[in-house]
Amino acid sequence: MLNDTDDFLGPVSQHSATQHKTSGATPLISKEPAPAPWVYDDTFGIVHHEGCRTCRHYMMHISDTVLDDSDTESYNLALHLRDKELRRRFVEGFRSGRSIQQEHDTERLKTYRAQRDEARASEAVYKTRVEETEAVVRRLEDELLDLQIAYDTFRSQSPCDWDSVSDWSDSPIALDASSLPAAPQVDSGESSDSQSPELLDQEDTDDYEEDEGDYESASISSDEEGSEAEVESEEEEETVGLAHPSDDEGADDVAALDDTGPVLQLNPLSFSTHQDTSEESDTYLNDNHSTPSPDFPNGQQSSAFFPAPRPSAPKLGSYSLVAIREQMQLAHRPDRQDVLTHIKSLVAQAHRTSPALRTEVQKVLLAEWRRPSPVPSISVDEVVYVDASGTGIGFVFGEHWQAWRFKKVWTKDCRQVQWAEAVAVELGIRLMIEAGFSGKALSLRSDNQQVVQAISGERVIGEIHATQIVQNVHRLCKKYCINLSVSWIPGVFNPADAPSRLLPVGGKRTRFPYHIGIPQHLQEFVAPYH
Structure with missing residues (x-):
């Protein structure tokens, strides 16, 4: 060892x-040692x-x-102690780190749970508000529907043409004394409460008393002041818009009318030269709309006050399931407000009918009817832009857009870009027809010159599929009386280019509010945008 x-x-x-010797040497010429x-x-x-x-x-x-055999046991023991110490330190470090991590996680979890509880509380509050708002909206919708039904019922039952009521208040009415009965005469000692409550409410009666007082004062002043008072009376009559007869003439007229039949009593205030939009006027109209019409000589009524009633709309029993569905589609058109009013009346009638007694037509009405959403008005001066790409079709009208996408098989049977551009024109026209653009002049822009010239009749497209689409465009314009004007626009200036490539051009608010189904001859190649 x-x-x-x-x-x-x-x-x-x-x-x-060696190192000491090397470091102590100071050669005059330093040479780089060999590696x-x-x-x-x-x-x-x-x-x-x-x-x-x-x-x-x-x-x-x-x-x-x-290692010798005698050192093997001691060596293995040392290795064991070393490994044991390493494991102890590892476990201790792991536990220490886990404890620190748990403390940190506990604080974070506490914060997150507090935020979660706060969010749940806010969600419950907002959900309650939404439910309350929806209940209010439903109640207001029901009230609006009831008012619409009452209005439609009133118009259908009343013999008066209420569209001409506004004309009465727009211009003064000058009637001869012979065509109207004299105003009721009230003595100075009598009260004007003797007027018929069926024709005048209390507020109108008070106004009528004031006018009667004016009439009486004018008559008295005419006896005292002579011609000067008569001039003032004539000026007052011109302001009111009625020619008031004198006492003698009024008595003669009343006597003449008593011989022919009941007297028609008119409220002079209702013929004022200005239009009364107050609540009293509405109350008077609603309280007196059911007043029976007077009898006229020879059984004739005055056409100035009682025009011929309008023809009533068809009843629910006269509709089939197909017909009622067609009527519901027409009700969504902005130019068919009459159909919309009638459908609302039928829906209200179906609601009032007991579920056990409802007909199939009523069940279809309640299940399929959806109220049309309000849409912006369409300006005639605006232009329709259409475009087609390899992925889809774009449509732009004013600030609104619409798009369709092509299926992968759209190039089947050698269909080319002319066919796609012609399809864009056809779908654009169909969309404008759905928006009620019938019987009008329509300006359309496309960036494909061949399609523009083909639709304008200047040339014929060689592709047979595109020619069929052009013929469809001509048939649509002829059927719906559309005066179509098609012109070319450079592709870089065509706003329909982006939606034709299915690029995001706007949200739901700017999307065209009308939608059409894909025509049957295009369903194999064209699909809705989404």
Whole structure:
């Protein structure tokens, strides 16, 4: 063992002496030492200087292969103690780190749970508010529907053309004394409460008393002041818009009307030159709409006050399932408000009917009817832009857009870009027809010159599939009386280019509010945007 130590320390001493000798030398001319040869010792897997014994002795000192039998047990015990200490330190470090991590996680979990509880409380509050708002909306919808039904019922039952009521208040009405009965005469000692409550409510009666007082004062002043009062009376009559007869003339007219039949009593305030929009006017109209019409000589009514009633809408029993579905589709068109009003009336009637007594048509109404959503108005001056790409079709009208996508088989049977551009024109026209754009002039822009010239009639497209689409466009314009004007626009200026490539161009708010189904001859090649 001592020999090994000597051998082990020998090279070290030699290396130290050599280094000391080298470091102490101060040659006049410094020469770069030659590189020492390095070798690889495959026994221990080390690389060191050739002839170095230090590394070999060190490796032999710790290698198991050179251990004696007497040292094996002690060596294994030392290894065991070392491994045990390493495991203890590892477990201790793991537990310490886990404890620190748990403390950190506990604080984070506490914060997250508090935020979660707060979010759940807010969600419950908002959910309650949403439910309350939905209940209010449903109640308001029901009230609006009831008011609409009452209004439609009133219009259908009343013989008066209420569309012309506004015309009465827009211009003064000048009637001859012979065509109207005289205003009721009230003595100075009598109260105007003797007026019929069926024609006047209390507020109108008070106003009527004031006018009667004016009439009486005008009559008295005419006896005292003569012609000057008559001039003032005539000016007052022009302001009111009625020619008031004198007492004698009124008595003669009343006597004449008593011979022919009941007297039609009119409220002078209802013929004022300005339009009354107050609540009293609405109350008077609603309280007196059922007043029976008077009898006129020879059984004739005055056409100025009682126009011919409008024809009533078809009843529910006259519709089949197919017909009622067609009516529901028409009700969503902005130019068919009459159909919308009638459908709402039928839906209300179905709601009032007992579920056990509802017909199939009523069940279809309640199950399939959806109220049309409000949509922006369409301007005639705006232009439709269409475009097609290899992925889809784009449509732009004003600030609104629409798109369709092509299926992978759209190039079947040698279909080319002219066919795709023509399909874009057809779908654009169909979409405008759905929006109620019938019987009008329509301006359309496309960036394909061949399609523009083909639709304008300047030339014929050689592709047979594109020619069929152009013919469809002509048939649609003829059927719906559309005066179509198609012109070319450069592709870089075509706003429909982006939606044709299915690129995001806007949200749901700017999407065109009308939708169409894919025509049967295009269902194999075209699909909705999403």
